[in-house]
Amino acid sequence: MQRDPEPPAGLHPLLAGRFSPYRFDPSAAVDDHSLGLLLEAARWAPSAGNSQPWGFFTSRPGEPKHELVVRHLAPSSARWATDAGLLVVTLTRRHVGDTQLLYSEFADYDLGQAIAHMTVQAQAMGLAAHQFRAFDLEGLTKELCPNPGWAIISMIALGKAAGEPPQTRDRRTVADLLSAPWAPSE
Numbered sequence: 725m726q727r728d729p730e731p732p733a734g735l736h737p738l739l740a741g742r743f744s745p746y747r748f749d750p751s752a753a754v755d756d757h758s759l760g761l762l763l764e765a766a767r768w769a770p771s772a773g774n775s776q777p778w779g780f781f782t783s784r785p786g787e788p789k790h791e792l793v794v795r796h797l798a799p800s801s802a803r804w805a806t807d808a809g810l811l812v813v814t815l816t817r818r819h820v821g822d823t824q825l826l827y828s829e830f831a832d833y834d835l836g837q838a839i840a841h842m843t844v845q846a847q848a849m850g851l852a853a854h855q856f857r858a859f860d861l862e863g864l865t866k867e868l869c870p871n872p873g874w875a876i877i878s879m880i881a882l883g884k885a886a887g888e889p890p891q892t893r894d895r896r897t898v899a900d901l902l903s904a905p906w907a908p909s910e
């Protein structure tokens with residue numbers, strides 16, 4: 725692990741400037757146009773066989789469905805996610821209907837990539853994103869009742885970050901990325 729005071733020179737500013745905030749500005753709304761663009765960014769992501777196995781449930785403060793989602797947040801995420809201008813529940817289509825037949829063996833991989841696109845689009849629009857798993861998955865699944873074959877994977881809080889970015893970032897080194905999967909050579 726390496727503690728980096730700042731991203732390396734040459735990294736694209738949209739990637740270098742991204743971080744997952746622990747505070748959002750509760751007065752900064754995400755309007756319909758912005759919401760539409762965030763979903764378009766996910767929509768334009770590549771996927772295995774163009775299967776596009778992603779789905780979303782969106783809600784914003786003031787909407788009745790926001791309260792429905794917020795009540796399933798864990799205390800650790802409720803502290804900051806409730807203030808975000810937008811909450812996105814992410815879903816992947818793993819199976820065909822209620823069978824055990826895989827819809828796509830890359831479903832989770834493709835959803836992650838769509839979210840990466842959404843995150844970068846958010847950054848380009850002056851918004852920040854904090855992905856999280858700290859919510860009651862079973863309770864939220866019962867609440868939203870997705871179609872057979874679909875599974876809720878994560879949530880994303882998006883909005884205007886409040887406060888400063890973290891001063892350092894902990895990241896595995898590039899050397900570790902290249903060596904960790906294999907046994908050390910003699």
Ligand SMILES: Cc1cc2nc3c(=O)[nH]c(=O)nc-3n(C[C@H](O)[C@H](O)[C@H](O)COP(=O)(O)O)c2cc1C
Nearest residue numbers: 742743744745800801854855856857858859878893
């Ligand atoms: C799938 C996923 C689940 C995550 N779950 C949580 C979570 O439950 N709570 C949390 O505070 N952050 C969560 N995070 C955010 C990560 O902790 C964060 O991305 C990581 O520490 C790196 O920080 P950075 O995004 O600011 O670079 C999650 C991120 C991902 C991609």
